[in-house]
Amino acid sequence: MLEIRNLHAYYGKSHVLHGVDLHVKPGEIVSLLGRNGAGRSTLVKAAMGQVSATGSVKLKNEDILGLKAYQIAYKGLGYVPESRDVFPTLTVEQNLVLGEKSGKRGGRWSLEDMYGMFPRLRERRAVPAGVLSGGEQQMLTLCRTLMGDPDLIMIDEPTEGLAPKIVTLVGEYLMALKEKGVSVLLVEQKLAIAMEISQRVYVMGHGAIVFEGTPAQLRADAAVRKEWLEV
Template sequence: MSPILHISNLHAYYGKSHILHGVDLHIDKGEIVSLLGRNGAGRSTLVKAAMGQVQATGSVLFQGGELIGLKAFQIAHKGLGYVPENRDIFPTLTVEQNLLLGQKKRDTAGRWSLADMYALFPRLQERRTVAAGFLSGGEQQMLTLCRSLMGDPDLIMIDEPTEGLAPKIVALVAQYLLALREKGVSVLLVEQKLAIALEISQRVYVMGHGMIKFEGTPAQLRADAAVRKEWLEV
């Protein structure tokens, strides 16, 4: 079975700065893969390059089709979801309006409904008529995650979803990611918290200096103290 996402020899640039240096990475259908590394390693640049948001060369195959050269909205319509680190919500719209904006117009119903979102995060249902700008950071993160799901992606790339969140909310995010996998949605999780990544992932990649430095299972990373010390520990 071919991977749902297959990145090969990916180079990415911000102006004259060369950020990614020949990255290879793949994700299979229904798989949670974590992308680990210190700040500045190139993890966010990788997902932005896959999403058509930075200048890139190489190949990004999604469900067999090449994404390099496409615009972000064209990539999203192909079924690739992206949750950026900055919790990009519409602050003056209500929770429910934000969710409905994420919905993809289709003749057939998607995998996810408003009811599903509220079942995942009951707090959003309680706050559904509240303007999103008045939500807490944790509630805004829940909203961003759910709005992306309303577009019915086949794979979702999530950049630092647990950053700055309380442990209780981090646990909710982990449950959310496992719920995606149960519905056959693949996940690329960009994360700094080693615990959540190792707990829910089938495979992990470690990045450093814009290159992949390790690929393996969570058990293999746990056993490799040298990789953790060199590329992950502060």
């Protein structure tokens, strides 16, 4: 579904990613772990065309590196940034409708699906998005991206700053995506949710992949966890 090979990324003269290899299979949840500053957010931004990069990024065997972000989105790659980026003066429902791709109908998701998954959004459907709580904005951003019917969705730190109850809800949401055939690349710091829902995990350190394996293999590798994950 998504195949990244020898990816290098830059902010100006700063070389951030150093030859990253990563792949996500159809219908798979893969977590990208690491400390702040490891390069995880840069990787997903580079895949989405928001950061200058070299190497290879393929979606469904089609090279997308160098395309504009909106072109990449139309190819079927969804992206939920850590900043959430709701349209604050528009209502919840208006935000959701904006996520639909023009000319595309009959996707996997509808407004009713979103409201069914997160009933709180139904209750707040006529409320400006700018007055929502952080958790509600996270739900909205996730659902708005889904309204574009992506084949793979990259989600950057979806549980950051959320209450434990909402974190559990987000985990259930991600499993629901998998059940509908949507692949997920999850950038996360909370090991618990990543290890629970992922089929495979990558660990990044200093702009490179330092571990790839199953959650069970990461649990068994105390040296990797100590060196690259634990504070």
